[in-house]
Amino acid sequence: MVTIAHISDLHCSKKSYGKEGFKLKKLASCIKEINKLKPNAVVVTGDLTVFGFEYEYGVAKKYLSKLTAPTLIIPGNHDSRYCGYDYFDEYFGHGNTSLDLPGISIIGIDTTIPDLDEGNVGRGKLRWLLEELEKKPKTNCKVVAMHHHLIAVPNTGRERATVADAGTLLKALISSGVDIVLCGHKHTPNSWFIDNMAIVNAGSASALKLRANINNSYNLINFEKNSITVSLKEIGKKPEVMANYKTANSKQGLYVKRAYK
Structure with missing residues (x-):
C-alpha cells in the first residue's frame, strides 16, 4: 500500500492567531501526526501564507521542512499576492513540478494569477x-495536484473560484487517464x-x-492494488473514510472504476 498525506491552506502568519486567523499549534500537531503516520509522500496544495x-x-x-516524507508543494492564490510568487520559488521551488512513487506519478500545477483570488x-x-x-509510465496511477478546485464544492456559498478554464482542464485530465485530482x-x-x-478537496490544516x-483537517489517500481510499483526518482525531474508489488493472494502467460512500 502507498499512502499520500494531502494538506492544504495553512495560511501561516507571524502570530499564532494572526489577522486572517492562523493556528500555529494546529499546524505543529498536523506535522507531528503526519510524521507518525509515515506516509510515502505529502502533497501540499497551496495557500501556505x-x-x-x-x-x-x-x-x-x-514547519514543512520538519516533514520526513518526500513533499510536493504548489502555491495558492494567497501565495501569489504582493509578488509572493518570487518567495515561493525561493523557498519551495517552481510551482509546476512532479514526484514519482512506486506505481504512482504525482504532478503539481500552479493555477494562481498574481493578486487575484481566481x-x-x-x-x-x-x-x-x-x-x-x-x-x-502507462501502468502508473496518475495524480494531479492543484490549488483551485476543478468542480464546485458543496456548502461553500456562491461559486466564484473554480479555475477559469475548468471545462477545458476537466476534459483534458479525463482524456489523459488521470485517476485522482x-x-x-x-x-x-x-x-x-x-x-x-x-476529485478530492482538502480542508484547512491550520x-x-x-x-x-x-x-482543521487533512486527507489520507491510500493506494492499494484494487482500490483508492480517501480518509478525512481531523487533527487530534481518528481518520474517517470519506470515499472508496474501486480500481482495476488494464492496458491503460490503474484507473478508478466506480465510487461509493
Missing part, C-alpha cells in the same frame, strides 16, 4: 501538464467522482477561517 510576505514563507518553511491554467501550462502526463482553496473537505476520475461544523 496569508499575504505572500517573506516572514510568512519563513514560518511555512520552518485561478487559471492556460494553454501553456496545460500543454506542459499533458506532456508530463504522457511521459509517465487533489485540490484545496475552499477550506472544505469533499470528494467527487466523474467519468472514472476522483486556518481559523472555517465554515460551520468543519474542523
Whole structure:
C-alpha cells in the first residue's frame, strides 16, 4: 500500500492567531501526526501564507521542512499576492513540478494569477501538464495536484473560484487517464467522482477561517492494488473514510472504476 498525506491552506502568519486567523499549534500537531503516520509522500496544495510576505514563507518553511516524507508543494492564490510568487520559488521551488512513487506519478500545477483570488491554467501550462502526463509510465496511477478546485464544492456559498478554464482542464485530465485530482482553496473537505476520475478537496490544516461544523483537517489517500481510499483526518482525531474508489488493472494502467460512500 502507498499512502499520500494531502494538506492544504495553512495560511501561516507571524502570530499564532494572526489577522486572517492562523493556528500555529494546529499546524505543529498536523506535522507531528503526519510524521507518525509515515506516509510515502505529502502533497501540499497551496495557500501556505496569508499575504505572500517573506516572514510568512519563513514560518511555512520552518514547519514543512520538519516533514520526513518526500513533499510536493504548489502555491495558492494567497501565495501569489504582493509578488509572493518570487518567495515561493525561493523557498519551495517552481510551482509546476512532479514526484514519482512506486506505481504512482504525482504532478503539481500552479493555477494562481498574481493578486487575484481566481485561478487559471492556460494553454501553456496545460500543454506542459499533458506532456508530463504522457511521459509517465502507462501502468502508473496518475495524480494531479492543484490549488483551485476543478468542480464546485458543496456548502461553500456562491461559486466564484473554480479555475477559469475548468471545462477545458476537466476534459483534458479525463482524456489523459488521470485517476485522482487533489485540490484545496475552499477550506472544505469533499470528494467527487466523474467519468472514472476522483476529485478530492482538502480542508484547512491550520486556518481559523472555517465554515460551520468543519474542523482543521487533512486527507489520507491510500493506494492499494484494487482500490483508492480517501480518509478525512481531523487533527487530534481518528481518520474517517470519506470515499472508496474501486480500481482495476488494464492496458491503460490503474484507473478508478466506480465510487461509493
